[in-house]
Amino acid sequence: MALAHHVLHLGPLDNNTYVLACTVTREAAVVDAGFEPEAVIEVVRRQGLEVRLLLNTHAHYDHVAGMREVQEAVGGDYWLHPADRPLLDRLSEQGAAFGFPPARAPETVRDLADGQRIPIGGESVEVLHTPGHSPGGVCFLSGDSLWAGDTLFAGSIGRTDLPGGSFAELERSIHTRLFTLGDGVRVYPGHGPATTIGRERLDNPFVGERARLA
Template identity: 45%
Template sequence: MNIKMAIVTFCLMLFIAGRGECQDIKDKKFKEVTRINNKEGDVIIKGMPVGPIMANCFIIGCEETKLAAVIDPGDEASVILKALADDKLSLQYIINTHGHFDHVGANKKLKEVTGAEILIHSKDAAMLSKLSITAAAFGLRAENSPPPDRELNDGDVISFGKVTLKVIHTPGHTPGGISILTGSHLFSGDTLFAGSIGRTDLPGGDYETLISTIRKKIFSLDEKVVVHPGHGPDTRVGDEKIHNPFVGEGRKSMW
């Protein structure tokens, strides 16, 4: 069992024991991850784990125009909406790094309230209509998502306000997995974690594809790029290139 699978198992155990929601909604808040200062304007990035499997959800906001995008709203739509309202942000895009229910479970509610467009890679788009079924396999519940307003592909650009996001197709965990790059910050979904990688035993997963994806598309980025994964703490490209036990340079010596 890898680190990510252990985290998921632990979270599910807490949920089954009735402690999956240990905080009242009013006490849960998004924390500022970083603030990017560039010549176009300030970009605010906030994040918080949501739902029983604690998938990381991120809000990216343009300080000047107050336009925003949410990456991976897996659950707790009310908390996400409150965070947007607190910062007076207008949600333009709901971006899914892949189609698993723990990353898209709040799509429906967010779209109903804000009218924001749902964006997901074309190869994962069909998964949005099957969320209730896949969640039930884990003993959980999720609402099916509306269909995407736009299907993404490698190299696409998402723009709002002074913010530009680049889409990088990073398959392996799912066929349509993507990572989102803005400046020196990468949102990797369930492709790469701090000290681990995404699981590949679920439908559509492929281990060799995942390893190739990480080495060719993520490890080719600047080593100082900060990686904001779909679960767990942040890391850096350079750290994972050296220390990741599944795909890093030290892998051969460990095995």
């Protein structure tokens, strides 16, 4: 048995929102909700899911702005790594910098920690702290699936020029925490299409083998 997952491509920055669900208990987690929260709410209702968790890979506006609306509609405890708390506290200012409207943070913030295992019904995800794109960036691992936020993309990596970003840190996170997971692990990023650890370990032009040869 594994986590079922629904992928929604939402908003002007092609953000991915993932709804992970235990197929036995129908308990669910929403991973990142920035734009168009009504589309997330509709999937939850149509699938008859019980949202227990709202998990953020990091606290950039495009991943958080819709969380409060999802929480008010379908519930769920909100979780974020504490190193991204300063970003959450400046949610509306972050949005304004990119011309987006003000947004409210979710109610009651719970702290994610590296190595923590979070149950979703009869399944669970493990938290991997992968700073570099932002100080509190995390990935969620379950079996051979990884929800990677803006840490690793198909053929790219998260930008490191925003406050708290560091290329050296991001490269270390990806090399030591992600590339060691095994080539068969499927990667579901915060933007754009899915990929695999194997493909990125070889071909990623920023952090893969190819980057070292260039």
